[in-house]
Amino acid sequence: MNPFSYARPTRIDEAISLFGPQSRYIAGGTNLLDLMKENVERPKQLIDITGLPLDSIEETADGGVRIGALVSNADLAWHALIERRYPLLAKAILAGASPQLRNMASTGGNLLQRTRCYYFYDSTVPCNKREPGTGCPARDGLNRMHAILGHSEQCIAVHPSDMCVALAALDAVVHVSGPQGERRVDFRDFHRLPGDEPERDNTLAEGELITAIELPAAGYAEHSAYLKLRDRASYAFALVSVAAALDIDGGVIRSARIALGGVAHKPWRDDAAEASLIGEAAEPPAFDRAAQLLLQGASGFEHNAFKIELARRAIKRALAEAARGTAA
Amino acid sequence: MTEASANADGIAICSITIKLNGEPRTLEVYPWTTLLDMLREQLDLTGTKKGCDHGQCGACTVLLNGKRINACLTLAIMHDGAELTTIEGLASEDGLHPMQTAFVTHDAFQCGYCTPGQICSAIGMVAEGRAQSADDIREQMSGNLCRCGAYPNILAAIEAAMPETRNRVGVFEAGASADGHDGVREVKP
Structure with missing residues (x-):
């Protein structure tokens, strides 16, 4: 790790005013410190935000829930309100990382974790995400874990989070504070596709700080499923994951949300695929059509083309599981 | 936490106090000292192991305020006032845990x-x-x-x-x- 200075503000405005060109906010630190050990991140200043009052989970006036950015992944997954009303979120969180990491990692930090692309992590090789313009060795290299949707010439990395896949499906809203004031960002607009700027994972401006995640009232508690497929049974990143949420009345689908993880630079949603399910019987033919639509335009590389068929089957299975009813 | 000294770049060695295996300890740490390195290098408490140093193996697991965490992936400076239990602190006068x-x-x-x-x-x-x-x-x-x-x-x-x-x-x-x-x-x- 390179030397850096350290500050621990107690107010949000104080934290934001301390932020300079080479600053990083730190909360759980489980990804940032790892990146600093690898010299991928070399901040001159760490601003420790764990003293800010952002660690509560509260119901909102319109029946939703507001989650403070500093709530740990473990506390969020095991919160009675989340378990009861947003089981999709609880299950996705518990499918990620290890218990030790979930005890430290924060809600806001989970959104900001970086890809685990091997080339991004290895500072001895080129990487357009780490050093723009140097190239992408993953395209012709080890790309088993890489993207099949939304990738660009410059970058085929995937976002590694499980929690974010559920947050995308649940239409969460990200609350942000920054030098220009406060704003709310729809979850689908928070992360971005790599395009020509793979160094930008999300749409946060310099110095902006996530303060909370808000969930709308609809939690799809009766019919949701999080399916994660990976190379070992636990503590591994997804090859493909699916967050599926259905509202079903008399066997007919009234609304549907599907988000994919492990396949793109951001949690992947497709409005046409979700719309195709509305008014249909909650049965395999409709799930098959939705899967086809979600994977339209998918393309793989030497080692990950199998993920297209894997994703198709995973989508169908997750929708079938959700239709049967949320597992205990 | 108090700043003991600072160099030209504003980088300070800080003093933190933690309750370590039941005993209050005051230590001077750099901002970049991990909890694991503090235990092993400054306190000679080498029971907590450094395996991967990246949070992947769990060999450095300790109990911070009663919760299990990876000591390799957190900074000592962030835990002023915390209670920390390591493998050395589990046994009592009555014998092993x-x-x-x-x-x-x-x-x-x-x-x-x-x-x-x-x-x-x-x-x-x-x-x-x-x-x-x-x-x-x-x-x-x-x-x-x-x-x-x-x-x-x-x-x-x-x-x-x-x-x-x-x-x-x-x-x-x-x-x-x-x-x-x-x-x-x-x-x-």
């Missing part, structure tokens, strides 16, 4: 390098109160790797020590309320 005894009884190790982390993690898991079956224990201990492959005996040791450990450490409020445990509320290792 029941989880330690169970690891010996069940021969739950070969080389022993992952063992301090396994034991601290298992105690943290019991305090979380979410493991009800052998499958639960396997899943919830997945953050601790054993390259000797002693997993069957590690599982047997944890299962055997769970009741006594639960009585000793209590169960966190969140875990207790959701799964019906009527365990003790106070959380101490």
Whole structure:
């Protein structure tokens, strides 16, 4: 790790005013410190935000829930309100990382974790995400874990989070504070596709700080499923994951949300695929059509083309599981 | 926390006070000193192991305010005022902690390098109160790797020590309320 200075503000405005060109906010630190050990991140200043009052989970006036950015992944997954009303979120969180990491990692930090692309992590090789313009060795290299949707010439990395896949499906809203004031960002607009700027994972401006995640009232508690497929049974990143949420009345689908993880630079949603399910019987033919639509335009590389068929089957299975009813 | 000194770049060595294995300790640390390096290099508490140094193996697991964490992935400076328990702090005048005894009884190790982390993690898991079956224990201990492959005996040791450990450490409020445990509320290792 390179030397850096350290500050621990107690107010949000104080934290934001301390932020300079080479600053990083730190909360759980489980990804940032790892990146600093690898010299991928070399901040001159760490601003420790764990003293800010952002660690509560509260119901909102319109029946939703507001989650403070500093709530740990473990506390969020095991919160009675989340378990009861947003089981999709609880299950996705518990499918990620290890218990030790979930005890430290924060809600806001989970959104900001970086890809685990091997080339991004290895500072001895080129990487357009780490050093723009140097190239992408993953395209012709080890790309088993890489993207099949939304990738660009410059970058085929995937976002590694499980929690974010559920947050995308649940239409969460990200609350942000920054030098220009406060704003709310729809979850689908928070992360971005790599395009020509793979160094930008999300749409946060310099110095902006996530303060909370808000969930709308609809939690799809009766019919949701999080399916994660990976190379070992636990503590591994997804090859493909699916967050599926259905509202079903008399066997007919009234609304549907599907988000994919492990396949793109951001949690992947497709409005046409979700719309195709509305008014249909909650049965395999409709799930098959939705899967086809979600994977339209998918393309793989030497080692990950199998993920297209894997994703198709995973989508169908997750929708079938959700239709049967949320597992205990 | 007080700044003891600062260089030209504004980088300071800071003084923190933690309760380490029951004893208050005041230490001077650089901002970039991890909790793990503080334990091993400054305090000579080498029971906590450095395996991967990236949060992937669990050998550095300690109990921070009663919760299991990877000591390699957190900065000492961020834990002024915290309570920290390491493998060295588990035994008492009455002898080994029941989880330690169970690891010996069940021969739950070969080389022993992952063992301090396994034991601290298992105690943290019991305090979380979410493991009800052998499958639960396997899943919830997945953050601790054993390259000797002693997993069957590690599982047997944890299962055997769970009741006594639960009585000793209590169960966190969140875990207790959701799964019906009527365990003790106070959380101490």
